[in-house]
Amino acid sequence: MRDILTSTPIESCPVRQILTDVGDKWSILILIALSGGPRRFSALRRDIPDISQKMLTQTLRKLERDGLVSREVTPSTPPRVDYDLTALGASLMHQITPLAGWAVRHLDEITAARRRFDWSSTSG
Amino acid sequence: MRDILTSTPIESCPVRQILTDVGDKWSILILIALSGGPRRFSALRRDIPDISQKMLTQTLRKLERDGLVSREVTPSTPPRVDYDLTALGASLMHQITPLAGWAVRHLDEITAARRRFDWSSTSG
DNA sequence: CAGCATCCCGTTGGATACTG
DNA sequence: CAGTATCCAACGGGATGCTG
Numbered sequence: 238m239r240d241i242l243t244s245t246p247i248e249s250c251p252v253r254q255i256l257t258d259v260g261d262k263w264s265i266l267i268l269i270a271l272s273g274g275p276r277r278f279s280a281l282r283r284d285i286p287d288i289s290q291k292m293l294t295q296t297l298r299k300l301e302r303d304g305l306v307s308r309e310v311t312p313s314t315p316p317r318v319d320y321d322l323t324a325l326g327a328s329l330m331h332q333i334t335p336l337a338g339w340a341v342r343h344l345d346e347i348t349a350a351r352r353r354f355d356w357s358s359t360s361g
Numbered sequence: 362m363r364d365i366l367t368s369t370p371i372e373s374c375p376v377r378q379i380l381t382d383v384g385d386k387w388s389i390l391i392l393i394a395l396s397g398g399p400r401r402f403s404a405l406r407r408d409i410p411d412i413s414q415k416m417l418t419q420t421l422r423k424l425e426r427d428g429l430v431s432r433e434v435t436p437s438t439p440p441r442v443d444y445d446l447t448a449l450g451a452s453l454m455h456q457i458t459p460l461a462g463w464a465v466r467h468l469d470e471i472t473a474a475r476r477r478f479d480w481s482s483t484s485g
Numbered sequence: 486c487a488g489c490a491t492c493c494c495g496t497t498g499g500a501t502a503c504t505g
Numbered sequence: 506c507a508g509t510a511t512c513c514a515a516c517g518g519g520a521t522g523c524t525g
Binding site for chain 2: 239250252254255257259260262266270273284301302303304305325329332335337339340341343344346347349351
């Protein structure tokens, strides 16, 4: 597996592509919110209280561009926009879920490792 | 699942923690390189030609701090440092591998979606 | 309601030079 | 060989104000 690193340009490493894609500040939170079912723009804002309107729009556009999220506009007044996971997005979430499980199970371990590291840097 | 978004502070979402951790520019590439077995600093530089020495050091330190990578110094002249996955790091990679498989299988689909999106933005 | 446009700052990461 | 230190450019992302 190691040879894929040198044999291909960095950018084309598929694992890296999706991790940098979904590894930004808001993408997974949006995907998690949408995995509960379709959701309007304003509903997503309530789901993720800390996100700014700019970043929600921007991240949704990116996810739509990647084919992970669908966007359906109802041109009423006021306008209404529904977002949903595509089949591709849902299949990605099926991969993320076990990873989430791992994260939950091992978060304490990571936190403990950090404490040990910071401690032995400070004192010993 | 959606309620974990509002019921907890953003930072404590475990999925997000590991994704922002491993989602930076170099972490996974290093973890992939190390999943082939222990590796010296200079060997890692060769495995990942584009990485700067600064970022290799920095990222290795972070991974070590998180308990994902071990660092063993042999104080000879010239010095020798061996890096390896810890048990925790290896178990994380067991989660990443299926995700990598997904990425490889669906990369074309994502690329196609992007082309469609960019095309319909430009013209029609 | 669901955006877009602008300004601005903090962080990430690259280039380069030096060291035990 | 395996780092550390410094400087600097680029990008991500927050705050604010305006619009169909």
